[in-house]
Each structure stands twice: as C-alpha cells, then as structure tokens.
Amino acid sequence: MKLAKRVAQITPSKTLAITAKAKELRSEGYDVVGLGAGEPDFNTPQHIIDAAVKAMKEGQTKYTAAAGIPELKKAICEKLQRDNNITYKPSQIVVCNGAKHALYNLFQAIVDPGDEIIVPIPYWVSYPEMITLADGVPVFVEGSEENEFKITPEQLRAAITDKTRAVIINSPSNPTGSVYTREELEGLAQVCIEKQILMVSDEIYEKLIYDGQEHVSIASLSPEAYELTVVINGMSKPYSMTGWRIGYAAGNEALIKAMTNLSSHSTSNPTTFAQYGALAALEGSQESLEMMKAEFDKRRKAVVKLMNDIEGIHCVEPKGAFYLFANVSEAMKKGGYSDVDEWAQALLEKEYVALIPGSGFGAPNHIRISYATSLEQLEKGIARIKKFVEEN
Structure with missing residues (x-):
C-alpha cells in the first residue's frame, strides 16, 4: 500500500x-524493573475523579465547543494570572486533547514548508516529528552538560536564519529536569524580541520544581515577550491525569482561533467530562x-x-x-x-x-x-x- x-x-x-x-x-x-515511565505513579486525586463522575451523571457527555467549556477556559485564565502573572482572555485559550495535541496544532498553524523551528538538545522526542509533519525543519542547538543542558542567548542568536519561525523552551525539561532561571529566560527573550521569532513555552512540568527554584514563564517577562509567546500546559503531570488528555495553549488571539479551527476538523472537542475533572483540578485542593x-x-x-x-x-x-x-x-x-x-x-x-x-x-x-x-x-x-x- x-x-x-x-x-x-x-x-x-x-x-x-x-x-x-x-x-x-x-x-x-x-522480574523487570521499569525506569522509563513518563507519568506519575499516583492515581488521579479523588476530588477530580468525583467531579468527572458527577458531570457524567448530570449529562455532561455531549459535544462541547471545540476550544473547551467556558468554565474551564475561565479557570485557566485565573490560573495563569495567579500562578504565572500573565493576563489572558478566554478567547486567547484553547483546550486540547493533551498538551501534545496543543503542540501539534500549534506547529500546524505556524509552519509553512521549509520554515525552521529551533529545538534545543536534549529534546522531548515528539518535537522534531511534529515539526516535520508540518513540513517544517527542526534546527538543533545543543545545550551543554556543564550548563545543565540549557542553551544560551549566543547559541540561539547563531542558529536564527531568515527561515526561523520559533524556538521551543521547555522548562522544567523532559528529559533533563533542567530549569531556566529568570535571568536566562530574559537573555533568550531579548534575542527573540530583537529577531521577532515566536517562543513556544512548554510548561507542562511547572509544578514539579525543587530546591526552592522558581518557575518563570517567559511570557511574563515583558509586554514584548508576552506578544511573542505561546504557553503550552496541561493537567497530565501536576495532577496525575495523563490518561484524561486535557492540555491547553494560551497566546495571540488569531493564533488560538487557527488552532481551534484545526481542532474543530480533527477532534471536535476535548472529552467533555474530563474537562470538568480538569476544572476541579484547577479550582480544588492542591494537597x-x-x-x-x-x-x-x-x-x-x-x-x-x-x-x-x-x-x-x-x-x-x-x-x-x-x-x-x-x-x-x-x-x-x-x-x-x-x-x-x-x-x-x-x-x-x-x-x-x-x-x-x-x-x-x-x-x-x-x-x-x-x-x-x-x-x-x-x-x-x-x-x-x-x-x-x-x-x-
């Protein structure tokens, strides 16, 4: 075939x-010992499960808007303001079938054939494949082990060409666990603002940070950084909801609308009752x-x-x-x-x-x-x- x-x-x-x-x-x-799991070994918290069950019993088993239910989009806006000091309107949010789906739709929406996306090494395995599927070209920049695998502004600047569309910033990182500091992000943002390239900020592990480190969203650094950033996040890692498949993107309204249109012709909407579980995750106890x-x-x-x-x-x-x-x-x-x-x-x-x-x-x-x-x-x-x- x-x-x-x-x-x-x-x-x-x-x-x-x-x-x-x-x-x-x-x-x-x-007796095989598996050390490869990419998901928490805890069950989803009970109050989240209860919220989804309640939603199903109340008939929340039908289609929703492609971008997600209004209540969840509002809760995401409140979360981004509360936790990350970034202000978004619901029209700047699209809820997807996991953060991976949000990333896939993003690259489909921004990449034309031959466009380049800068991908720091080490990278999450799906980044290059998603870019390639969008007819783009992943351009790899290696973060040194001495710098905790993080790339520098000088490396970023050297990799930018007239075909560069965006750079991926994954902090905390899969696979390294590295976390960019505020100062490091400011340096990267300065280059992106100067060159007018998008910053794809994958923040799915933001809640899992140790040793008093601070999670900083690159979108929060300045109005200029905000305009050039697409924030990707979701429920999978912080709330042990990997199988629920709820993620989201926040960014420019026109871009979010394009991503929503893609969802409307591919997945229709994120699973309805899972969205109510995600709502409980964001609004409920964080214990x-x-x-x-x-x-x-x-x-x-x-x-x-x-x-x-x-x-x-x-x-x-x-x-x-x-x-x-x-x-x-x-x-x-x-x-x-x-x-x-x-x-x-x-x-x-x-x-x-x-x-x-x-x-x-x-x-x-x-x-x-x-x-x-x-x-x-x-x-x-x-x-x-x-x-x-x-x-x-």
Missing part, C-alpha cells in the same frame, strides 16, 4: 525495541499535588546519589520534573558497547532493567531514568545497573 510521504518521514521510536523486549521478558516471568511533589523530591535526592556512586556514570542534579539524565559514556566505553541503544538493550537482557536511551532525545551518551516509580523499585533497579557496569 502506498503511504503519504509525511508518514514515511516519521522516525521510528528508539525505545520500541527496549519496550517490546521488556514486555516479552515480563510475559516469561522475569495531593504537594504530597506527590514531596515524594518525587525524596526519590530525586536518593537517585542522584545512587547513580553518581556508580563508577563510569555521572549526572547533573535535576531541578524539576521527575527525570534523571545520566551520562554513561565511560561505562559504555568500558563495556565495549558501540552506542547507548546497545548498552541499554544489554542492561535489559542481563539485569532486567528497562530505561530510555538518550539517542531518542538527541543525546547519544546519556540515559533517562524516571523516578516516577517507588523508591524500592528505584533502589533495586540502580543496584542492578551498578552490577551491570561493574561486570562489563
């Missing part, structure tokens, strides 16, 4: 082989979020120490999200492995630990470990990693 060229351009996931092998080993009865964050912080500290105690592995302490991005280049070299994918595959087959190789994030010397799993599992998994490195 002949397939469209756009589908053929999509790069197969680097993690598919690891995931398939892990499932196969589990089915055969092996569960704080509990989850405290547990993640406890695991984070333990994992950093345990991983840095392994000879041949070192990692920067993450300041946000729930990922550790570890450099395993010395361990790979010692074991005679040609690349990180081969190293991760051998780790799974010999010690039954499944994690995500950094090649999928544009970082071939690294691995991503998620600490969105129990401390017991983390300790067991890292002990096996240590054994694997020492014996190879």
Whole structure:
C-alpha cells in the first residue's frame, strides 16, 4: 500500500525495541524493573475523579465547543494570572486533547514548508516529528552538560536564519529536569524580541520544581515577550491525569482561533467530562499535588546519589520534573558497547532493567531514568545497573 510521504518521514521510536523486549521478558516471568515511565505513579486525586463522575451523571457527555467549556477556559485564565502573572482572555485559550495535541496544532498553524523551528538538545522526542509533519525543519542547538543542558542567548542568536519561525523552551525539561532561571529566560527573550521569532513555552512540568527554584514563564517577562509567546500546559503531570488528555495553549488571539479551527476538523472537542475533572483540578485542593511533589523530591535526592556512586556514570542534579539524565559514556566505553541503544538493550537482557536511551532525545551518551516509580523499585533497579557496569 502506498503511504503519504509525511508518514514515511516519521522516525521510528528508539525505545520500541527496549519496550517490546521488556514486555516479552515480563510475559516469561522475569522480574523487570521499569525506569522509563513518563507519568506519575499516583492515581488521579479523588476530588477530580468525583467531579468527572458527577458531570457524567448530570449529562455532561455531549459535544462541547471545540476550544473547551467556558468554565474551564475561565479557570485557566485565573490560573495563569495567579500562578504565572500573565493576563489572558478566554478567547486567547484553547483546550486540547493533551498538551501534545496543543503542540501539534500549534506547529500546524505556524509552519509553512521549509520554515525552521529551533529545538534545543536534549529534546522531548515528539518535537522534531511534529515539526516535520508540518513540513517544517527542526534546527538543533545543543545545550551543554556543564550548563545543565540549557542553551544560551549566543547559541540561539547563531542558529536564527531568515527561515526561523520559533524556538521551543521547555522548562522544567523532559528529559533533563533542567530549569531556566529568570535571568536566562530574559537573555533568550531579548534575542527573540530583537529577531521577532515566536517562543513556544512548554510548561507542562511547572509544578514539579525543587530546591526552592522558581518557575518563570517567559511570557511574563515583558509586554514584548508576552506578544511573542505561546504557553503550552496541561493537567497530565501536576495532577496525575495523563490518561484524561486535557492540555491547553494560551497566546495571540488569531493564533488560538487557527488552532481551534484545526481542532474543530480533527477532534471536535476535548472529552467533555474530563474537562470538568480538569476544572476541579484547577479550582480544588492542591494537597495531593504537594504530597506527590514531596515524594518525587525524596526519590530525586536518593537517585542522584545512587547513580553518581556508580563508577563510569555521572549526572547533573535535576531541578524539576521527575527525570534523571545520566551520562554513561565511560561505562559504555568500558563495556565495549558501540552506542547507548546497545548498552541499554544489554542492561535489559542481563539485569532486567528497562530505561530510555538518550539517542531518542538527541543525546547519544546519556540515559533517562524516571523516578516516577517507588523508591524500592528505584533502589533495586540502580543496584542492578551498578552490577551491570561493574561486570562489563
């Protein structure tokens, strides 16, 4: 069967082989420790579940407006004002089927064939694919490990051409957990304002920040930055609502209208009762979020120490999200492995630990470990990693 060229351009996931092998080993009865989860290991808070159930019982099971119910858009505006000091009107908000859907629609709305989007390395795996599907060109800029994987204004300026449409800023970051400071964001914003390029601010992990770090939305820095920023956020990470698929975008009214039109011809609307759950998440108690964050912080500290105690592995302490991005280049070299994918595959087959190789994030010397799993599992998994490195 002949397939469209756009589908053929999509790069197969680097993690598919690891995931398939892990499932196969589990089915055969092996005790596989999974350290790759990209979602909290807590259930959705009960008051959010109750709100969705109530909505269904009251008949909220039909279509809504493509951009979301008015109550939720209003609550998002209030959240952005309260938490981020940014003022938006409901007409500047579109609710989507997850933050990923918001990003997809955004690139479809702003990218013409050949337009360039600057993507810092390491990057979330879907950024380049979404840009490519919009007939755009991802332009990669590598953040150094010495700078906690963050790019500098000088690097950004050097990457901008007359085809540059936007730059992606993901803070806190997946996969690194890095957090940009206010001063760092001001430097990046200054370049974008000077060059008049959009800033795509992916803030999905904003609530998961540690060590007294401050989350700053680049849109809040100045009126000029506000005009050039599209904020992407959602319910998945802070409220453990990954399966609910509720995200949103906030930005220029004309752009939001274009994204809404795309939704109207693709998904119609976000799941109706899930929107009422999201409303309860934003307006209700934040106690569960704080509990989850405290547990993640406890695991984070333990994992950093345990991983840095392994000879041949070192990692920067993450300041946000729930990922550790570890450099395993010395361990790979010692074991005679040609690349990180081969190293991760051998780790799974010999010690039954499944994690995500950094090649999928544009970082071939690294691995991503998620600490969105129990401390017991983390300790067991890292002990096996240590054994694997020492014996190879």
